[in-house]
Amino acid sequence: MILSGGIIGGNLKTIQTKNAQDLILFGETFAKENLKIGDKILVTGVMGSGKTTLAQGISNGLGLNVNITSPTFSKLNIYQDKLSFYHFDLYNLQTEEELEELGIYDFMESEDGVSYIEWWDNFPNFFNTPYHLIEIQITNEGRLVSFDTIST
Numbered sequence: 139m140i141l142s143g144g145i146i147g148g149n150l151k152t153i154q155t156k157n158a159q160d161l162i163l164f165g166e167t168f169a170k171e172n173l174k175i176g177d178k179i180l181v182t183g184v185m186g187s188g189k190t191t192l193a194q195g196i197s198n199g200l201g202l203n204v205n206i207t208s209p210t211f212s213k214l215n216i217y218q219d220k221l222s223f224y225h226f227d228l229y230n231l232q233t234e235e236e237l238e239e240l241g242i243y244d245f246m247e248s249e250d251g252v253s254y255i256e257w258w259d260n261f262p263n264f265f266n267t268p269y270h271l272i273e274i275q276i277t278n279e280g281r282l283v284s285f286d287t288i289s290t
């Protein structure tokens with residue numbers, strides 16, 4: 139389930155980003171090449187690794203013209219532009235009941251948007267394929283991003 143070391147999927151790709159702007163550009167390209175309505179993106183990385191920064195790039199790449207802020211306290215920020223972008227941060231959630239109260243099933247199954255989920259790994263058995271997995275690791279050079287799409 140964890141991307142480090144290149145498990146799962148068999149199609150793991152990595153990219154080194156030197157700064158936040160690089161990470162945003164990666165997100166834009168990733169979104170354009172890989173995402174479609176209805177997709178979910180599960181993002182792993184320690185605090186400050188760049189998960190919310192990457193959300194900005196991905197929303198740009200999806201064609202939204204929005205300013206992404208961290209949903210750490212709100213737990214869910216919804217952006218509606220050309221399509222919807224459901225940005226979750228599960229860091230402060232303790233139980234699956236709280237997750238369900240957020241309406242996460244409805245958003246993940248919606249046919250008008252994309253879900254982006256930070257700290258999904260607090261609930262490792264909750265999410266079903268298909269999904270895109272992205273892991274961000276802090277390195278001396280910046281941030282190493284590993285990504286894979288898991289369809290089954």
Ligand SMILES: Nc1ncnc2c1ncn2[C@@H]1O[C@H](COP(=O)(O)OP(=O)(O)O)[C@@H](O)[C@H]1O
Nearest residue numbers: 156157158161185186187188189190191280281
């Ligand atoms: N290569 C890089 N990629 C992304 N962010 C970087 C990079 N180098 C430094 N940063 C900084 O790291 C911080 C990441 O914060 P944020 O995106 O909120 O992380 P998270 O959501 O994972 O807690 C930002 O202040 C950003 O400017």
Ligand SMILES: [Mg+2]
Nearest residue numbers: 189190208256
């Ligand atoms: Mg964040």
